[in-house]
Amino acid sequence: MMTDAAFGMSSGLLRQAAHNGAGSGYSFQAETILHAPSTPREGLRIPRIAIQAFCATPDVATAVDRAAQDRLMSRARVSSHMGGIAAAIEQCQQSPTSNLLLVESCATGDTFLSDLDRLALACDPATRVLAIGYTNDIAFYRELIKRGVSDYLLAPVHPVDLIAAISRIFEEQSSGKLGRSYAFIGAKGGVGSSTVAHNVAWTIARQLSSDVVLADMDLPFGTAALDFNLDAEQGIADAIQDTGRLDEVLLDRLLQKYDDHLSVLAAPTHLERSYDLSANAMEPLLEVAQASVPFMVLDIPHQWTSWSRNVLIAADEIVITASPDLANLRNAKNMIDVLKRARPHDPPPKFVLNQLGMPKRPEITPKDFAKALQIEPLACLPFDAGQFGNAANKGKMVAETSRRGLSAKAFADIADALAGRHGSKRRNIGLLGWRSLIGKVRTG
Incomplete structure (x- = not known):
């Protein structure tokens, strides 16, 4: 039976x-x-890229892991680490950076911006940065964009929101x-x-x-x-x-x-x-x-x-x-x-x-x-x-x-x-x- x-x-x-x-x-x-x-x-497409994520909280780390398992991310290679921007800076100083750095920070205002400035000095010029934070302010967002950050997401984030943001960042590369x-x-x-x-x-x-x-x-x-x-x-x-x-x-x-x-x-x-x-x-x-x-x-x-x-x-x-x-x-x-x-x-x-x-x-x-x-x-x-x-x-x-x-x-x-x-x-x-x-x- x-x-x-x-x-x-x-x-x-x-x-x-x-x-x-x-x-x-x-x-x-x-x-x-x-x-x-x-x-x-329906319109999202992720090209063949390497992504390194440096998370500060377990919730965002979980969202990154779930996004990485999505079928739309099948062409991307994703590695996830804890430690936030500090860990990202240390990693970039030791080895070449990937196509995309995803960094989460619980800091606010000038502290967050200062950390991003230090990250910019450590990573390759061609690397894109997707920032995740907890400040919901348009002036703060404009400062991030001035510093060359490709996109900013307000935590907590949903896996599909992460995928959509990555798709926007590499829209030209996957415009076919x-x-x-x-x-x-x-x-x-x-x-x-x-x-x-x-x-x-x-x-x-x-x-x-x-x-x-x-x-x-x-x-x-x-x-x-x-x-x-x-x-x-x-x-x-x-x-x-x-x-x-x-x-x-x-x-x-x-x-x-x-x-x-x-x-x-x-x-x-x-x-x-x-x-x-x-x-x-x-x-x-x-x-x-x-x-x-x-x-x-x-x-x-x-x-x-x-x-x-x-x-x-x-x-x-x-x-x-x-x-x-x-x-x-x-x-x-x-x-x-x-x-x-x-x-x-x-x-x-x-x-x-x-x-x-x-x-x-x-x-x-x-x-x-x-x-x-x-x-x-x-x-x-x-x-x-x-x-x-x-x-x-x-x-x-x-x-x-x-x-x-x-x-x-x-x-x-x-x-x-x-x-x-x-x-x-x-x-x-x-x-x-x-x-x-x-x-x-x-x-x-």
């Missing part, structure tokens, strides 16, 4: 959700729940455009995560008339080339093979155009080699791609490896696709819990319920599924083997073969929610609204 700990949540709650939904005979329309707008973190990345993964194999990712990528490109790159990261068995009826002669395997050569020009040669705005980075079509990837194998590709296009959709296979986990953590948005059964609920819950801990300053992953209403299969209702996860579904898609099979056989997306279908509408709503089209007038349903859907449509 599997224990509660192995489930990652109460197995009683899981099985209660399964019991409540099993054999209900419910049927569902493809309806969507839109979420709140993206946070201001930064596209949004959306990572799609299934709670189990065969739940249709790739189908959802491909249709959403196509829909974003079509609705926004904006460039989108779809990266098929299932190197041995990816289906993006099949779904879009493309020849996968080269693609993502070539992009990660020699990262030292990878730039926007090479990436453009590896991409295959599907239409005016959607390009596909396809997976190989052969199994002559194995694909054992290092933890950071995808990082150069993502960095180059996000600097090239406004939107990047990542189709991640159902596997839990160091590289797939790193890609999920680094993505701007995560979408987990699940079918309404017990194993999917357990896996989705465990994935969401891990990713929420790894991304404490980001919204939780979103999830899509797929293949609802499959004949003769006991199902957990969307309401019970969402209650167990404590997250409302982004969309619910009906089981429709005919519609999806027809689109796959033609190498088309669902909306290209059945524009007015329920699933096509749901993909449009998902694209609106992810890409920030918050003015959408599409129907917004709370969890209690699922009751009204009972018996409306029988699909499958």
Whole structure:
């Protein structure tokens, strides 16, 4: 028997959700729940820099440590020390200084300014300084700026405020455009995560008339080339093979155009080699791609490896696709819990319920599924083997073969929610609204 700990949540709650939904005979329309707008973190970008923090209080030291663990700081090397400005001066006198010095002081007025003057004599001229203090005065702030301090934060500070300040300081260095990345993964194999990712990528490109790159990261068995009826002669395997050569020009040669705005980075079509990837194998590709296009959709296979986990953590948005059964609920819950801990300053992953209403299969209702996860579904898609099979056989997306279908509408709503089209007038349903859907449509 599997224990509660192995489930990652109460197995009683899981099985209660399964019991409540099993054999209900419910049927569902493809309806969507839109979420709140993206946070201001969207525009923040931290370049590859070295940061030394010299803290005077445990609270600021904790904030620095939490900021350093944020996905937005993945390119930065952060070292944290206690001792405040005095420790910073001593360190600068003994060794070269980093790109950024973050110094906290509990001193006020002239004492703080005098300490900064001594620090300026010790550190390299090119070093930027971010000061943290306890004086809330505009005249004091102006004196700091006169002395060349890049920015000043009033303590206590939040980790996201620290990240935003660092982003402002190095705005010129990281001024290149930064596209949004959306990572799609299934709670189990065969739940249709790739189908959802491909249709959403196509829909974003079509609705926004904006460039989108779809990266098929299932190197041995990816289906993006099949779904879009493309020849996968080269693609993502070539992009990660020699990262030292990878730039926007090479990436453009590896991409295959599907239409005016959607390009596909396809997976190989052969199994002559194995694909054992290092933890950071995808990082150069993502960095180059996000600097090239406004939107990047990542189709991640159902596997839990160091590289797939790193890609999920680094993505701007995560979408987990699940079918309404017990194993999917357990896996989705465990994935969401891990990713929420790894991304404490980001919204939780979103999830899509797929293949609802499959004949003769006991199902957990969307309401019970969402209650167990404590997250409302982004969309619910009906089981429709005919519609999806027809689109796959033609190498088309669902909306290209059945524009007015329920699933096509749901993909449009998902694209609106992810890409920030918050003015959408599409129907917004709370969890209690699922009751009204009972018996409306029988699909499958």
